[in-house]
Amino acid sequence: MTGGSVRRLRRISRTVSDLDRAVAFYRDALDFEVIREATHDTAAWAELMGVAGVRTRAVTLRLGLQELELVAFTPYGRPYPVLSDAADLCFQHIAIVVSDMDAAFAGLCRHAFIPISEDGPQPLPPRSGSVTAYKFRDPDRHPLELIQFPVGSGDPAWQQKSRVFLGIDHSAIDVANIEASVDFYTRVLGFAVASRTLNRGPAQQRLDRLRGDLVDVVALQPAMAGPPHVELLGYRQPGGRSSSAETRSNDVVADRLVLQVEDLPALVEALRAEKVEFVSPGIVTMQGDRHAALVRDPSGHCLLLCA
Secondary structure: OOOOEEEEEEEEEEEEOOHHHHHHHHHHHHOOEEEEEEEEOOHHHHHHHOOOOOEEEEEEEEEOOEEEEEEEEEOOOOOOOOOOOOOOOOOEEEEEEEOOHHHHHHHHOOOOOEEOOOOOOEEOOHHHOOOEEEEEEOOOOOEEEEEEOOOOOOOHHHHOOOOOEEEEEEEEEEOOOHHHHHHHHHHHOOOEEEEEEEEEOHHHHHHHOOOOOEEEEEEEEOOOOOOOEEEEEEEEEOOOOOOOOOOOOOOOOOEEEEEEEEOHHHHHHHHHHOOOOEOOOOOEEEHHHEEEEEEEOOOOOEEEEEO
8 A cells, every 4th residue: 555545434425316305215214313414516516526517415314323425416417227236336235234124124114115135134144244134225226235243243333232223334335356446445545354255145146136146245444443344246146237328426326435534645646646537636625624536446436535
């Protein structure tokens, strides 16, 4: 690793088509709470997002100690691709930890959502962590996952029983080349590999609603310990589709991992040396003298780097 490094995954930022509907879903179906609202209509914000003249309304939600930002853009971009599946490179899910899968799933079923997994929550085998998981989509088709850890596994915070929905464990992104992506996130950004598994079998197929499912799962931890972390999903089979056109920040499919960075100028210099694609022209100075840059990882996922 050269230059700066990532300290923590501060939040996940998700583009939505209808902000009020999205907030209601995450609040009522998944127990998130609203902690702040903001509008962004400056030239600097449009420059950072890489879309001329764009304005946004944003609501930040919290579940446990983790944050999710929902952002509605004007002008509005393209909707989420309807025919996408769990192996496509645009796939990026948020894993929400629950203490009681039956109660969480029953609560979810009282709201409108789009299922991904077949036959309800799936208990995965020991080689896949012995978790119970269920994948689904929010009203904009963004993928989500409910996950329950067995006793004694996962972060200690996931062992509490005081509430059903506990927090965000990770955001998982599909990648085109697992080794190239591991190299980028570790050598360039400073993440460490926390675990690595090869997930397969009937339960994994039902979880992803894919046949012949075979996927490398690599958990990456930033410098600061504790959730949330990043997971890379490399599907050996079936093969996923790449986006037919470049995703823009105001397209509903666009998620951003908001990464707190140590020494942003040094990291930007290192990223330029690696020929990483920049969405912003470089470091942008925002209101309040805040500094940020928006880049793409090797598979096209957006990373919002903040000082």
